[in-house]
Amino acid sequence: MPRRTKTQSLGQHFLADRKVLAKIIDASAVGKDEVVCEAGTGNGILTTELCKRAKKVVSYEVDRALYARAQAALVFPNLELVNADLFKANAESDVFVSNLPYSRSRDALEWLAVQKFSRAVVMMQKEFAGKLLTKPSDENYRAVSVIASHCFSIELLFDVGRDCFEPPPKVESVVIRLVPKNTVTKELIKKVNRLFSQRNKKASTVSARLGAAKDYGDRRIDQLAPAEIVALAERI
CATH class of the missing domain: 3.40.50.150 (Vaccinia Virus protein VP39)
Known part of the structure; x- marks a missing residue:
């Protein structure tokens, strides 16, 4: 070969x-x-x-x-x-x-x-x-x-x-x-990637664990709209 x-x-x-x-x-x-x-x-x-x-x-x-x-x-x-x-x-x-x-x-x-x-x-x-x-x-x-x-x-x-x-x-x-x-900043991109490392987890649980608690109902990270993901990344 x-x-x-x-x-x-x-x-x-x-x-x-x-x-x-x-x-x-x-x-x-x-x-x-x-x-x-x-x-x-x-x-x-x-x-x-x-x-x-x-x-x-x-x-x-x-x-x-x-x-x-x-x-x-x-x-x-x-x-x-x-x-x-x-x-x-x-x-x-x-x-x-x-x-x-x-x-x-x-x-x-x-x-x-x-x-x-x-x-x-x-x-x-x-x-x-x-x-x-x-x-x-x-x-x-x-x-x-x-x-x-x-x-x-x-x-x-x-x-x-x-x-x-x-x-x-x-x-x-x-x-x-x-x-x-x-x-955006490089730091924000890192945070978005970090969130998607837990894409199948409930967004409410992930946000609470990262110190940016918010109620997203039963939706997972990969069910949040781009604007919601960016807003969450900006808070953590």
């Missing part, structure tokens, strides 16, 4: 379809006076088109080999390449655009929830995108569903087939648009 490359282990599947690329660029509607932040330079196909339109593009690539390749291949005066994990840093921008490695979808969503930006256009695993729109009591209702609902207006833009990537992934992809409604 062939060894997996580091790039494959990071869950990176590079977009190769130019028609899909054009749709992403159109959806991002980047203006000439805007700063764009990109997570995952990858093969540079998206980075190149962003540089043609933006005032500045700051593109983060954690893989050293891909970063070195991008340094040699992408020569734009308005491009800043950074060999680091964006989701462990703060980066000010007007627009966030990314073809996310599937393994980093949750990291990206939680990172965006604490940032200030005007909009984000993101390609991610379709199954994960579905979790962002899941309602209380659904089996896929998670902490990330609460954060997504509280922090963003979310629009599903279009599906992307497996054959649009190199190498083709085993899962379906979708491009979404996020427009911020609220920002």
Whole structure:
């Protein structure tokens, strides 16, 4: 069995379809006076088109080999390449655009929830995108569903087939648009995740145990609406 490359282990599947690329660029509607932040330079196909339109593009690539390749291949005066994990840093921008490695979808969503930006256009695993729109009591209702609902207006833009990537992934992809409604702190995200570690417990019992007693009747944590979860997290 062939060894997996580091790039494959990071869950990176590079977009190769130019028609899909054009749709992403159109959806991002980047203006000439805007700063764009990109997570995952990858093969540079998206980075190149962003540089043609933006005032500045700051593109983060954690893989050293891909970063070195991008340094040699992408020569734009308005491009800043950074060999680091964006989701462990703060980066000010007007627009966030990314073809996310599937393994980093949750990291990206939680990172965006604490940032200030005007909009984000993101390609991610379709199954994960579905979790962002899941309602209380659904089996896929998670902490990330609460954060997504509280922090963003979310629009599903279009599906992307497996054959649009190199190498083709085993899962379906979708491009979404996020427009911020609220920002939160990293601490609040931790508290929401903490609450969902007890998702099947009665919310009244959990809230009392955490020093924020409130009567939720017989409802469990995973039956509370996003606004109720956030309000409880703010009290504990």
